[in-house]
Amino acid sequence: MEKRVTFDNRLLPYLLLTPQLAVTIVFFFWPAGQALYQSLLLPDPFGLSARFVWFSNFEYLFNDRYYLQSFATTAVFTGFVTLTSMSVALLLAVLADQVIKGAGAYKTLLIWPYAVAPAVAGVMWLFMFQPSIGVLAFYMKAMGFNWNPVLNGSHAMTLVIAAAAWKQISYNFLFFLAGLQAIPKSLIEAAAIDGAGKWHRFRTIIFPLLSPTTFFLLVVNIVYAFFETFGIIHTMTAGGPGQSTTILVYKVFSDGFVGQDLGSSAAQSVILMVVVGVLTVIQFRYIERRVHY
Amino acid sequence: MVEKRGFGTFLVHAVLIVGIAIVCFPIYLTFVGSTLTHFEIIRPPMPLLPGPHLIDNYTQALTQGITAPVGRMLFNSFVMAMGIAVGKIAISILSAYAIVYFRFPFRMLAFWAIFMTLMLPVEVRIVPTYQVAASLGLLNSYTGLILPLIASATATFLFRQFFMTVPDELVEAARVDGAGPLRFFKDILLPLSVTNIAALFVILFIYGWNQFLWPLLITTKPEMNTIVMGLKQMMPTADDYGNWPVTMAAAMLAVLPPVAVVLFMQRLFVKGLVETEK
C-alpha cells in the first residue's frame, strides 16, 4: 500500500524521522547489539574482564537444569493463563452479546481491570491469598485445605496464573464481544430458520466465524503471559518458592541483576528475542490472512 | 428474533453478575483493606465490609507513605505516563508522516528499522538497555524513566495506517491552495488525526502509568519511584508487619488514574485498543 500523491522534498523527511530513529538506535539497536555481543562473552568472577567464548553461554544454558525447567514453567504458566482467561472471557462475551438491557453497564464493569498494572494486580491478589493475612486464604484453611503458596510450588503457580488470567479477562472480553457483534445478524437468523438451536448455532456458526479473533487473541495472550507478567511474578512470588514460578523473562532479570551473571542473562535475552521474533511473524501472517478476507 | 424468554434470560444475567462479582472482588477487597486498621488485617479473617479509617489511611499514604510519600510517587507516575504518551505520539506522528508522504532514499530501511522495535519488549533486552541508560547518566531522572520507553513502532504504525486512509485529493487540494508539506501537516493532517491521537493517548497513558520493571531498575531513590513500583517496596514482608491499610490505600491510588481514564474515556479507549492491535 503506497500513497499516489507525495511531496518532493529532500531534507524534510530525514528531519521528521530523526527523533524516532535516534531513540530507536540508542535504546533499541545499541542494547540489542550489546546483548548479542555479551552473550558471546564470559566475564571473570570479579567482573573486571571478559573472555570471548563463542556459543558456550548458550551451550551452558541448554545444559542447565534450571533453565530448561524455566522453559517448562513458562509453558505451563502461559498455557493456563491463556486458556483460563480466554474461556472465561468468551463465556462472558457470549452472554453479554445476548443481553439487550444493561449491556453497556456489564461491559463497563468488565473492562476496567485492563487499567490495573500487573504489579498492582499481584499486590491485590496477594492481599487475598497470602497465607498469613489473606482473607480468602484464611477461609480456605478453615475449610481444611492446606493452602500455602509461600512453600508449595504448585500453590504459588496457581496463584500467579489466577492473577495473570484475571487481568487479561477484560482485554479478551472486549475483543470477543467486538468479534461477536461483527457477525452479521442475517447469518444467525438464517441458521435459526434452518432449525439450529442456540447451542448448535454457537458451535457451527458463531464459533467458526469467531476463529480469526480467537487466533489473534491466542497470540496476544501468549505474548502477554511471556513478557508482560513480570510485575505479577515479582510482587507475588519473586520466582519462588524454589524456582517454581521463574518464567523466562523473570530469569533474565534475576540472573542479570540479582545473580550478576551477565553473559548468561544476555544469552537468555537473545533466546527470548528469537521467541518474540517467531511470535511476531506468526502475528503478521495472521494479519496478512485477515487482509484477504 | 423471537426466542423463548424467562429462565434463560435470568440465567444469562445471573452468570454475568457472578462473573462481574469475581472480576471486581479483588479491587473491592483492596478498598476494604484501605479503610481498616493494620491490626484488623493481620488478625485474619479481616472484616469484609469497609471500616471507618478511610481518611486517616489515605492521608497517611499521600503525605508520608512508607518509603516515600505516595503523593510524590503519583506525581512521578504522572510525569512518566504523560512523557511517554506525548513523546511517543510526537515522534511517531512525525516519522509516519515522513514514511507515508515522502519518497526518499533509505525510506524502506527506516521503515524496517522502526518496525523491528515492534518485536522486542523492553523486558527482553532489559539488562543492556539498563547499561546504556546508566552509561548515559539517566538513572534517577525523568528523562531516564521516559526516553527509553518512547521507542516503539506501534504508534508509528497506527498513524501510518490512518494516513493511508486520508484521501489523496485532500493533499492535492492543499497543494493547489498553495500549502507546502509542513503547512499541510499542521493545517490539515494534524487536525484530522485528533481522534486517533486521543485514542492513542489513552492507551499510552495507561501503558506508561503501569510500567513496573523499568522504573524498578532506573530509580534507586525512593523520591523518584513511581507508584506502581513503589507499591512493591511498601508491601509488608514476613518479618516486618509494615502497614497494610496504607499499602492498600496506595494500591487504590495506583489504579485510580488509569481506571478513571478507561471508564471516562471508554469510547476512545476501545478505539485505541482495537486500532493499536490491528
Add this chain to the structure above:
Amino acid sequence: MATISIKDITKSYGKTEVIHGVSLDVADGEFIVIVGPSGCGKSTLLRMVAGLERITGGTIDIGGRVVNELEPRERDIAMVFQNYALYPHMSVFDNMAYGLKIAGQSKAEIKQRVDKAAAMLQIEPYLERKPRALSGGQRQRVAMGRALVRQPAVFLFDEPLSNLDAKLRVQMRLEIKQMQRAVGTTALYVTHDQVEAMTLADRLVVMNGGVAEQIDTPMAVYERPATRFVAGFIGSPAMNILQGSVTDKHFALEGGGTLALEDAGYAEKGRPILFGVRPEHLRLVPAADAVLNLGVTAIETLGADTLAHGKLAGANGVGGELVARLPGSARLSVGDTLPLAIEPGMTHLFDAESGRRL
C-alpha cells in the same frame, strides 16, 4: 485569465506511455471539455496542467509561461475535485479562505472575496458549517467557491458532477456554465458524460487511449465525427455502424444486402469501410421509398421518442443490427418490418482499418 497552450504532451509511468502526444490551444475565457471513457488519460492530462503529475514530454504553457517545472501554487490555477476534497475539519468559510490565507491576503480582503463568492453560489447561510453538515449539492458549491475566490487564471474541473444525482447534475451543469461566463475565466473540464460535455463546452476534446481523437465545437463533433470512436462515443443512442465495402454507388453490407450511397466516388471500389448513421437520422417512409427495412426485435418507448432495435431485413448472418429513433407517436410491435430512409447528407463513412472519416 489566460490562454493555455499544450504542445505534444506525453506521460509515461515507467515504460508504459499513457498519453501519446496531445496538443491543444485554449483561447482566453474559453470553456474546454475533455471527454472520453475511463482510462483514456483525460484526468492525467488535467492533472498535468494542475501540476499534480509530472510531465514526461512536451510543454504546457499557461498565460504565456511554460509551467512544466512549477508547483501547483505557482501556476495560478484552481481546481474542483470529483469528491470535492473539502477539508473536513474546517468550516465552509475556512475551506474557501484557506488558499487566500496561505497567499497572505489580508483578513478584510479574504472576507470580502469569500462573501462575494458565497453570494454568487448562494451558500451564504452555510459559511459557518462543517462540510459534513452539507448536502452533496452544497458541498459541490463550496468546492466551486474555493476555486472562485482564488480568482485564478484557469479553472480545472475533474469530473465535478459525477457524485451528484441526476437532477442535481443538470442544475449544477447550468450553474457552472453561468459562473464561468460571469467571471470569464478559462476552464478545462474533464468528464466521461457526453451530455455534460456537449452542453458545457465551447470546444470538445474527445480522448481515447491517450490520444485526442478530435478537438472541435460540440456541434462539429456531432455532425462530422473525425473517427469511428468519436462517432460511437458522442450521441445517444450511439451511431449505428455497419461493416461492408463500397461497390459501385452502393455500400455492400458484410452479411449481405446493399444500401445506396448518395454520392459515390468516396472511395475506391471494394475497399472495406464502415457505414454510420445516427438513430435519429432514420425515418419511417412508405414501403416504396424505403432504403432499408428493419425487422424489429425490441422496442423502447421513451415518451417523446420510440427506439426501435432490429436487424436489417435482407442482412443475413452477422452484423446488420440497427437502432432507429422514431417519433413517440409511432405504433410498433416486435416482428414488424419497418421501411426506413436516411435523412439526406446524414451518412458517415469511415475507413475500416484506421477508423478515420472518409
